[in-house]
Amino acid sequence: MANTIIWETDVKSALARARTEDKPILLDFFNPG
Amino acid sequence: MDTVTYPNDKVIEFIQKNLIPLRVAFDAQPLSTDFNIKWTPTLIVLDENGKEHHRTVGFLPPEELIPSLLLGIAKSPFNGERFNEALSTLDKIIAEYPKSDSAPEAAYLRGVCKYKSTHKPQPFKEAYEQLQANYSSSEWTKRAYPYRLL
Numbered sequence: 001m002a003n004t005i006i007w008e009t010d011v012k013s014a015l016a017r018a019r020t021e022d023k024p025i026l027l028d029f030f031n032p033g
Numbered sequence: 034m035d036t037v038t039y040p041n042d043k044v045i046e047f048i049q050k051n052l053i054p055l056r057v058a059f060d061a062q063p064l065s066t067d068f069n070i071k072w073t074p075t076l077i078v079l080d081e082n083g084k085e086h087h088r089t090v091g092f093l094p095p096e097e098l099i100p101s102l103l104l105g106i107a108k109s110p111f112n113g114e115r116f117n118e119a120l121s122t123l124d125k126i127i128a129e130y131p132k133s134d135s136a137p138e139a140a141y142l143r144g145v146c147k148y149k150s151t152h153k154p155q156p157f158k159e160a161y162e163q164l165q166a167n168y169s170s171s172e173w174t175k176r177a178y179p180y181r182l183l
Contacts, residue, residue, distance in 0.1 A: 007056040014055040018081040025079040026052040029059045029070045
């Protein structure tokens with residue numbers, strides 16, 4: 001297990017993974033500063 | 034979130050195992066407008082079709098983030114009327130994170146799931162009694178208040 005969260009940054013990729021892996025998506029709107 | 038919550042080992046393991054993590058800047062278009070983002074952090078749980086099921090705004094410590102995300106995971110089957118699937122996740126919140134801020138809502142939704150599954154009012158009364166016993170000051174106990182008479 002990675003010691004950091006590996007974030008997707010592209011919505012289409014995240015949706016494709018969600019369907020393939022049968023998992024919901026955690027969408028985090030953040031302030032990059 | 035980046036300093037305290039996301040580096041937490043349990044949070045990392047939970048998110049990587051149970052969710053597809055997607056991170057975008059608060060002003061990224063068209064998502065920011067589509068989801069009406071006004072403040073950060075805004076965390077949203079989406080289903081595989083991109084439909085929103087759960088949202089939080091503001092910082093959450095590790096011990097609150099995991100049960101909040103479980104609530105989001107439960108709401109997708111709940112909204113899809115797959116109540117048994119939702120129940121297993123709601124039960125997990127109540128059993129493993131009973132002191133979390135998400136637990137009272139989980140107890141409330143548990144009563145709704147059981148009612149929707151059986152069409153009998155008893156689960157509502159049981160939900161109120163559980164809420165009153167364990168979370169007497171919660172807004173969810175107030176919302177369940179009418180069910181005490183069932």
